[in-house]
Amino acid sequence: MESFHDEDFSSSVAWETGAPTPHDPPPSSNPPSSSAQPQAYSAYPHDASPGPGGPDLGRAGFGGAGADADAGTGAASAGPGGAAQGAGQAVHDVQVRDGKVELEGTSDTFVSYLVCAKTQLPSFSSKTPSARRRYHDFVFLRDALVKDFPACVVPPLPEKHRMEYVIGDRFSPEFIERRRVDLERFLQRIGRHPKLSRTSIYQAFLESSEWNVYKHKHHARATSTDESSSGVLDSLSDTLLNAFAKLKKPDERFVVIRQHLDSFEEGLTSLERLAGRSRTRMSDLSGDYEDLAVSVQGLGYLESGITEPLMRFERALVDFGAGVKDHSASASEGFLEHVHSLLAYSHAFKGVLKLRDQKQLDFEELSAYLSNVATERDRLAGGYGYGMGLSSYFKEKVESLRGGETDMSRAARLHRLDTKIKELQEAVLHAQETSSAFNDEVMAEHATFRATKRHEMKLLLGAFADGQIRMHKQSITAWDRTIPPLQRIYVEQ
Structure with a gap:
């Protein structure tokens, strides 16, 4: 089966393997809900990509x-x-x-x-x-x-x-x-x-x-809008917001994307580590060539008949060592900076994924809260008191000892619960629309991120290869100037 990475520049990179194939069914744009499980999703479809605009x-x-x-x-x-x-x-x-x-x-x-x-x-x-x-x-x-x-x-x-x-x-x-x-x-x-x-x-x-x-x-427009924004989530923040809450039904599409980002960052980290190690070794190699040049220079002083060719050879060694060191320093600095920037770019994408999870969590928590309030309202309307649980049982007994609950207080509670249910229904609908729109937008962002990543990886690795080619061409030129004098050295048999 042909991998969907065949058209991707980074197809040969280890951190882009093992993903779903393009033959997987297309994802559903509906948000996760308590009634249906998310469909399996291939993070890199061939046929089409979400549009950048997304929903309203x-x-x-x-x-x-x-x-x-x-x-x-x-x-x-x-x-x-x-x-x-x-x-x-x-x-x-x-x-x-x-x-x-x-x-x-x-x-x-x-x-x-x-x-x-x-x-x-x-x-x-x-x-x-x-x-x-x-x-x-x-x-x-x-x-x-x-x-x-x-x-x-x-x-x-x-x-x-x-x-x-x-x-x-x-x-x-x-x-x-x-x-x-x-x-x-x-x-x-x-x-x-x-x-x-x-x-x-x-x-x-x-x-x-x-x-x-x-x-x-x-700035003034942003401040005025912030002051005027409010909603049911603000009034229910003490009930819903939980930094340690987990999604009940994670969307498989974004689970796959997060796994790919983790693999991508792992590959970049390895690349960064290897580039730093290569820079150190190239610096050591440059020092070895300089030491060899000193030895050749001393040999030239001893062998008066071939002093001039040996001095040329010594100069080529010095130039080659210096060229290796300078190229390694200049190339690795830009290379490592770009790798670090790509890592930060991936972290920014993870931040958006985290915010997307929060939107889905808001929808799930609001839906659960609405279900609890509706259950309480149904029990109260049916004459079952305050609800289920030991605390509700004791509360109902206390009310009965005080003379029972009047019809007026029951009606008032029913009215309050009806009002709260109406607010929560509107909030759940809004949260569902927000979660769905956020999902669509993040999918479009994933296509943009992938294209940018491929473009920059091509530039990054291409520039690295070009730098290596230039360094070796300069080395060839230096040695080509040195070899003819060495070949003219006459050695007695």
Whole structure:
């Protein structure tokens, strides 16, 4: 049976094996419920991928405080072949360049970057938008996207203070360059996202000359929406919210996706460990070549007849050792940074999966609570008192000793229970819609994540291979210049 990974770039990678085949039945879009078990699901279907827009997220409760109303309009479907198909990538050729230290010598010193991109979207004022932004602006963009689109996997940002970048001044050229690369990768991931790339906040980030004004308006709108949002879940939080609660009926689709993410992270961790070990060994090899060069130099001083060829050989050894060391250091740093970024990207996807589980848990807990309240109401209407259980028995006996329960108090309790049942029914319906919409959105995110992962793994491993080829070509050139003089050495028989 042909594996569904045959079309995936990462088909030969160990952490992508052992998954379901494309012949599995297609998943159901209905949310998990107490009446039906989730169907088996193949995480990587060949035939079609969920669209990026998903259901009406505003109705389902996904739109955040400053969510863009036009997000996802005209968005292309994210399929296995790329992050966006049909209409093409919304924003492409995103670059972050020209890191510049601003207000140098003051306490308000910061670094700004020139952000450039290309787009064909008519909503942009230019096909080549550009603007200068600082790191705090990138943080605001990501925080706003995470809040406004909780069902989307928003790419991570490089940490503000990472000692892995560089030891010393965070305004040094080395630190600025490494951060520039990570910020560029962050924006490129958003540009390949079929929904986030079409949001108004991303557009404003790329081209607005009044970005600070936009930030204040967005923050004010988010604050006012947060203050006005409330629902039955808020009033029942003490009853329902349980950090240790588990899903009664886990959806097999997302169980498979989580397993694939675990395997992917395990493979990246192994790759990171092997790359670090290779860097250490290459550094040791460079030292061995330098030691050999010293020995050859000493031999050249002793053998006066072949001093010049041996000195050339010694110089080739030194150049080869230095080239190996420099290439290993420069290549491994970028390689490890990209691997670390992919790990953080996978962690962000797991965060969305955790939030999806919470939506399903809200639906399950609300449904169970509604069932208990309905049972209590039926027992009370049937004249059975307060319900089942030892506490209910003692409570009923106490009421009987006090003179019994009046018809008026029973009617009042029935009215309160009817009101609560009505509220809970509306809350259960809303929770079911939210869970279903979240499921659809996460499935679309999985297709986008998979396409991005494949694209970046191809770039990552391709760049590593190209670097190895360049290093060995340089080595061949160095040795080619050295071999002819060595061949002219005459050795008496």
